[in-house]
Amino acid sequence: MSSESMRALRDPFFDHNPIAVQMLGICSALAVTTRLQTALVMSIAVTAVLVFSNLGVSLLRNAIPSSIRIVVELTIIASLVIVTDQILKAYAYSISRQLSIFVGLIITNCMILGRAETFAMRNGPAMSVLDGVGNGVGYALVLLLVAACRELFGTGRLFGSSVLLTVEEGGFFVPNGLMLLSPAAFFLIGLLVWALRTFRPALIDEPLSGYRPDRAHAPMPRPEAP
Amino acid sequence: MPTSRNEPIASERWRAFRFAAIVCVVCSLAVSVAAVALGPAQEKNAARFREQQLLRAAGHLREGEAPSAEAVRDRYARGLRERRLDLRSGHYLPKRAAGPERLLSMEATDSREAPPNEAGIKRLPEAIAVYEILEEGQVVGVVLPVQGKGLWSTLWGYLALEADGNTVRNLVFYEHGETPGLGGEIDSARWRALWPGTRLVDERGELRLTVGKRLPPATSQEPRDADTPHDTRAGALVEDDFRVDAIAGATITSQGVGTMLRFWLGADAFGPYLARLRAREVDFDEL
Numbered sequence: 001m002s003s004e005s006m007r008a009l010r011d012p013f014f015d016h017n018p019i020a021v022q023m024l025g026i027c028s029a030l031a032v033t034t035r036l037q038t039a040l041v042m043s044i045a046v047t048a049v050l051v052f053s054n055l056g057v058s059l060l061r062n063a064i065p066s067s068i069r070i071v072v073e074l075t076i077i078a079s080l081v082i083v084t085d086q087i088l089k090a091y092a093y094s095i096s097r098q099l100s101i102f103v104g105l106i107i108t109n110c111m112i113l114g115r116a117e118t119f120a121m122r123n124g125p126a127m128s129v130l131d132g133v134g135n136g137v138g139y140a141l142v143l144l145l146v147a148a149c150r151e152l153f154g155t156g157r158l159f160g161s162s163v164l165l166t167v168e169e170g171g172f173f174v175p176n177g178l179m180l181l182s183p184a185a186f187f188l189i190g191l192l193v194w195a196l197r198t199f200r201p202a203l204i205d206e207p208l209s210g211y212r213p214d215r216a217h218a219p220m221p222r223p224e225a226p
Numbered sequence: 227m228p229t230s231r232n233e234p235i236a237s238e239r240w241r242a243f244r245f246a247a248i249v250c251v252v253c254s255l256a257v258s259v260a261a262v263a264l265g266p267a268q269e270k271n272a273a274r275f276r277e278q279q280l281l282r283a284a285g286h287l288r289e290g291e292a293p294s295a296e297a298v299r300d301r302y303a304r305g306l307r308e309r310r311l312d313l314r315s316g317h318y319l320p321k322r323a324a325g326p327e328r329l330l331s332m333e334a335t336d337s338r339e340a341p342p343n344e345a346g347i348k349r350l351p352e353a354i355a356v357y358e359i360l361e362e363g364q365v366v367g368v369v370l371p372v373q374g375k376g377l378w379s380t381l382w383g384y385l386a387l388e389a390d391g392n393t394v395r396n397l398v399f400y401e402h403g404e405t406p407g408l409g410g411e412i413d414s415a416r417w418r419a420l421w422p423g424t425r426l427v428d429e430r431g432e433l434r435l436t437v438g439k440r441l442p443p444a445t446s447q448e449p450r451d452a453d454t455p456h457d458t459r460a461g462a463l464v465e466d467d468f469r470v471d472a473i474a475g476a477t478i479t480s481q482g483v484g485t486m487l488r489f490w491l492g493a494d495a496f497g498p499y500l501a502r503l504r505a506r507e508v509d510f511d512e513l
Contacts (some may be wrong), residue, residue, distance in 0.1 A: 079253035090264035093271035
């Protein structure tokens with residue numbers, strides 16, 4: 001695979017991670033990460049939709065009239081999500097009940113429309129598929145990490161099997177109820193973002209106002225004259 | 227890619243319209259084919275889920291248990307006995323010789339127009355399936371199928387009663403389309419836990435089951451003016467066996483549950499059967 005393809009595939013794992021760097025798709029990361037099993041199914045569903053929507057949009061990229069571009073992208077995404085929902089209801093019924101409305105809400109996941117609009121519209125099908133896979137994997141990494149923390153410290157289990165015996169089951173572990181609420185997911189994602197920027201300082205954004213903590217004693221830069 | 231500037235606007239619009247039409251047709255086809263092809267598998271899953279909820283209502287399936295299909299069938303065979311009930315008289319009917327036992331479908335030949343009601347029920351079957359709950363071979367209760375109008379959808383569920391016909395064992399829903407987190411809380415374990423022990427009918431025979439906020443007790447003789455705050459602490463609520471708390475933020479769904487239950491427990495539906503149950507006139511051994 002060419003280096004360009006490798007970059008399209010691997011950049012979204014960490015450097016351009018959709019949740020931790022591009023800040024897309026956070027809502028679903030809050031809602032479905034109470035358990036590893038639902039997070040895994042959600043990751044697979046989102047990746048599948050992302051790959052096929054990128055593929056579809058990329059194949060049509062020269063034919064879509066500019067005026068209805070976004071609408072067409074959304075139609076493709078929505079149809080894929082409906083088909084995914086139908087497949088889940090047919091072959092993974094109990095999981096689809098746990099995911100309930102969040103499968104349908106994949107349509108609103110900014111990451112999918114974002115990649116369709118910014119990448120698939122400008123690149124060939126092969127690259128777009130790689131980009132879809134890469135972003136899907138990046139999304140899955142964050143989701144699975146957050147879900148592992150939440151399930152482990154919230155219930156003492158991983159994938160439903162007991163890892164830390166809770167006090168109720170005769171062990172020592174007192175489950176942390178906060179982990180089962182949405183704010184905990186927010187905190188964990190924040191910690192992940194912090195960790196990522198610690199290991200990849202290049203990702204730290206330039207502050208908008210020009211304030212640089214290492215030059216706190218220097219005079220503030222003046223806004224340029226218009 | 228954007229059209230060239232030389233193309234007239236009308237033709238560009240026509241291109242866009244045509245493209246949109248083609249995309250819509252293709253997408254609709256894909257979605258329809260998926261829905262039709264996967265339909266049978268989905269229906270099988272839904273039917274299995276309904277059976278599970280029936281077992282749950284009867285108390286044969288606890289929270290968090292996920293038995294195999296064979297174990298489910300086994301529990302069903304040992305723990306539930308399906309009966310055909312004649313709604314108007316409250317008597318059991320002999321089982322049909324052949325055909326499936328699902329009596330909830332409403333064919334015109336065996337249903338009649340329902341009396342006016344607020345639960346949205348349009349037709350009532352002449353004969354309906356009820357389920358006797360068996361424990362160690364003894365009948366300890368009955369499960370009644372109930373349905374009614376919620377906020378966004380029809381609520382379908384099973385109401386399990388004790389054999390005395392006057393106490394709730396369980397209320398479990400197997401299908402609805404209410405808002406998750408609001409009306410959808412009728413599925414939550416916390417709300418379901420409010421139902422066991424609720425009574426239906428008082429000593430005078432009046433149906434008093436309600437879903438609604440429990441009331442604070444009448445305050446003392448002090449004259450109440452606008453500035454005196456009410457005592458609405460939770461501990462100050464009246465104990466009421468006939469009342470189940472509604473769900474905050476889900477007013478219409480909660481009212482729908484109450485209305486639906488009052489219809490099905492009333493004279494228009496299971497009333498005659500329940501009256502016979504309470505009078506211990508029902509012979510469970512009758513075949």
